[in-house]
Amino acid sequence: ASPACPLVELWITHVSTGDALSALGKASGDVTEDGTPVALATSSARYVNHRPQCRSNDKDCMQFRMTNGQLLPGRDANFGGTQTFIETYAATVSFGVSDGTCWYLDSAFCSTFHQMKKWSTPSNVLMATRLLCFFIFASAALSLLFRCRVFGALHRRAKRKKKVGGEKSLISCSCRKRCYHIYEEAATWSVLGVTMQLVLIVCPPMVQFQIFEPCFECYDFEGAAVHEIGHVLGLGHPNTAREEVDASYFDTYGTRGDNVYNQRLAELIRYNESTCYNTWGDVRNNTPPNAEVDSTGCKRGYNDELITGCVGIRDSVMEAFTQNNPSVCLAQDDLEAIHTLYPDCELSVTEVVCYKVHMHMHMPALT
Ligand SMILES: [Zn+2]
Known part of the structure; x- marks a missing residue:
């Protein structure tokens, strides 16, 4: 966290057709089939070092605090030999206001209609x-x-x-x-x-x-907000991960983005105080064996074209944004991702809990 603001700064604004998207922007942005921005999440991240001085001097110390209040790594823990972290210190979430982009607010009521899209196109x-x-x-x-x-x-x-x-x-x-x-x-x-x-x-x-x-x-405002907050927290699109890594990055490092899962959490085993320091050690490629794969997850938008490199993903609120399947409830995949990025050493939850709020606004509100 920056000295000026100990918390993450989150700015909510709007985005219109004029905003061009960079390759990086596409990884955390969501557009319609013709490229009109629907919602974007732009994170400001930086590398920070965990400073060993923490052991002796609290003044010049930078450490990560986990959701349960513990510091990561612990004062005496050795974090897999590396002590550099990527820190998100500010983020902007923008919602599309272009002509033809409309939003509804009552997710509980409207999202049921979207299930019908699976019947045909x-x-x-x-x-x-x-x-x-x-x-x-x-x-x-x-x-x-x-x-x-x-x-x-x-x-x-x-x-x-x-x-x-x-x-x-x-x-x-x-x-x-x-x-x-x-x-x-x-x-x-x-x-x-x-x-x-x-x-x-x-x-x-x-x-x-x-x-x-x-x-x-129209787009589901609550569903989109959940999705964009997911980007702010560091999650990408599982289905388009393989085509969204910047071309120059691919040339330099030769690695593509990929859809991954957390083996331990997928087996519903919780983290405890000894295992929670290296959650990435449990991360594997693609989906867990015998996982239930989302039938429409690898389809691009509304047609039957398949997304390059997509080999099946589990249901997730982070699927590249279409109106097809809006959800305000996290899926198992999302829960694992958040617990991997933000480990909790005492109270890690392995099963999704979702309380739907009924707002009783049955006439959809539009912008
Ligand atoms: Zn997205």
């Missing part, structure tokens, strides 16, 4: 719901229109003429009388039937365009 699902909506609307409207035949009572003169055998005084009919015939016919309508027809005309378009489509097409 999202555009197919959207088209199917629109067709269904139109079909219900059109059936109700046509059947109501059919009832309008009662207005025919106004000009059924020919019929009456036939009935009374052409006697003139009986043929002509006052306006009042004609209207009376309409009322009489309309009075035979079923109240329930007409109510249903009106409800089916008004409701489907409202549900479709005011509730369903904003949820379906």
Whole structure:
């Protein structure tokens, strides 16, 4: 932590189409298919040294404090021979405000609609719901229109003429009388039937365009915030990790980013005071054996194109950002990642706990 601010500085702002993304920005930023920024997390990090003076002198000392209050490494611990850390001391989280980027706030309500995107492609699902909506609307409207035949009572003169055998005084009919015939016919309508027809005309378009489509097409603000905070904490995208390492870095060091897991935590074994000092020692490539792989995790956006180098990932809130599967609840993969980066020597949790907050804002709020 910097001397000026002992805590991490977190700045929340907005990002618009004009902001170009560097290769590094892509690793912690999230864009639409055409490259419009949706949300970005930019961390300011630096190398810091754990200073051995800590052992004798508290003044010139820099140590990491873990979530349980313990210092890492401990005063006398040898941290695998190296004493340099990467420290994030400030971060900026930006949310997209470009034209066409919209957000909804009630994640608990809206995120259920996104599950439907797994049925087919999202555009197919959207088209199917629109067709269904139109079909219900059109059936109700046509059947109501059919009832309008009662207005025919106004000009059924020919019929009456036939009935009374052409006697003139009986043929002509006052306006009042004609209207009376309409009322009489309309009075035979079923109240329930007409109510249903009106409800089916008004409701489907409202549900479709005011509730369903904003949820379906907009981004989940809470889900995005959770994801971006994940970037601030140092997590990348598991599915696109292999294509997001800066090209020059790859040329120099020859290593790519990769999706990893923590073997110990995946086996639900907690860290204790002796094992928690080197959590990276338990980190392995890809996914645990027999892990449940997210079926859509390696797909790029909405189409069936696969992400280069992606060999299957577990469900995670850190999957490269699409609207497909927003979640405010951490997955097992996320929990392991956080416990690897921020080890807790006493109370490490190995199973995800998620309390969903219902805000009861069922009309999605939009920006
Ligand atoms: Zn991201």
